[in-house]
Amino acid sequence: MSDERLPRRRTARSARGTGRARIGSYLAAVVIAVPFLLPFYLLLRNSLMTQAELGALEWRWWPERIDLTGFADAFDNGTAPLGRALLNSALVAVVSAPVSTLFASMAGYAVARIRVAAARPVFLLVVATMMVPGAATFVPTFVVVGSLGGVNTLWGLIVPGLFNALAVLLFRGFYLRFPQEIEDAGRIDGLGHLGVYLRLALPNSAGLLAALGVLSFIEHWNSFLWPLVIGQDPALWTVQVAMSTNLTAQAINLPALFASAVVSVVPLALVFLVAQRWIVRGILATGIKG
């Protein structure tokens, strides 16, 4: 579609820098940016409107009077209070992102740098799990977590998401390239395998840790299927599950729902804007290998 149209428009001129062609590119970029930004604008606008305005017959660019009752209602909701849901989501993301990244880094280092006979089989055991798609197997995972008593518990919500085989693969690749001289120097200073990992390898992989950690944070904050399956008790609802419950309910308080969405998106959008460099690196690392 757009990839066909845009280059063709420029065939007349050769170099990439001719004035008219460049203006065309910018024009196209601005026009295409509109549908990408429109949903964000709608989200904000709707959270400031009243229920009546949202159901009106006429399109309105901005609420007649800014109305914040949606935000008050969202936090005041009896069945699914937003505060509790935000806390659950934050807990899941704040625990899962660093822990899962650390687990992957530890295992990645071990299979890359510690030469024991088990290294190869363990690595294959880890890689084999990558063949199995994550979401499609939620029923077997639910069965196991259920048999361990994990339904409607915080650990049932968090623990199954801590084991990321793809990240192990990436860390292994990184640690294989970790300079032998640094390890040797650490050995001479009396460090064992654990010491070399904790004092030298781990600090040196801060870039990859940050990249995969930020990506994992976003993934866990936005994840929906597993929290929906395992946390049936409203006290365990994450913000996604709480919003979904309100969205699929019979009577919908629309301003409150849009206000919840704003509150749930803002922290992530901030993480996204601040840590974009790490996110891009993380995606490149995971995506290209994927």
Add this chain to the structure above:
Amino acid sequence: MSVRTGARQADAGTVRPAPGSARRRRVDWSAWRAFALLTAPLLVGLLVFKYVAMGWGLLLSFSDARGTIALGDWAGLANYRTLFGDPRFRESLSMIVVFTLVIVPLTFAIALGLAVLVNRLRRGRALFRTTFFLPAAVSYVVASLIWKMSLFSGVPSSAANSLAALFGQEPTAWIATVDPPLYWVVLVTVRLWLQVGLYMILFLAGMQEIPAELYEAARVDGAAGQWRLFRHITFPLLRNTSVAVTLLLVIAAFQAFDEFYNLLSTGLAGAPGPDGRPPLVYLYDVSLVQQDYGLGSAGAFVVTLLIVLVTLVQGRLVGFGRRDGD
């Protein structure tokens, strides 16, 4: 990376030692202990939540496990027969194939187009890249809310209906309209909005790897024109990225759940609903609403097998992107 001190060490750093050298050393218990400590958390987790789960699920899929997750009554292939006898499951399979065939090429083309466009910008490149990428921070639930209740809602003041009104169209109930399948517009655009930026980033990264001299050489040879440069240099050299992107897109499409669950609530809980019910929504309904874990497990294995097969066939077809330089 720093300069290596010797060939022997360089080898040791990157390659596993030859079996001979390992045998020469005695068993290094400190190495074993460190290895065990470092791999234990991940290994235990994978064993319990992947291997045991898959094994248990496989056994359950051959059991009569209604309302229970305990293994008990052997049922043979009964669950699989029920599964394939259920028109809703068969429809969900054909539905997801069509969905994949629509969403994958669309996402691919738009992501690639955006990457080409962003790559061409000099100033403001970061601004536009961020703009196209920002939806990746939004969850499917929030996007479904915006799409269902604002962008494509049935009220006359929704964005889609207001735009249509400019062209003299009557307001439409987008999600509720099955014939013609207008709800597909909603389903497809929401996923496009959410995922296109991520794949644009992958394409952009691939483009950074293409040496600028190739373009210069092509210009000297008279192969000017952006379209021809794209066709003869950019696109062929993005082959590995294209293969990876397609693979990721297909796997993601087959596991679609969130937007279907949140947009088409009419299709839940056994209600007939529109035919917009992908396999994972069917599995959710069977195992968590009807609590038939045997049937749910059987379905999970069929879907998993399907994804693995599609992945393998696709890998076969495109040679897994391993061959370089063609």
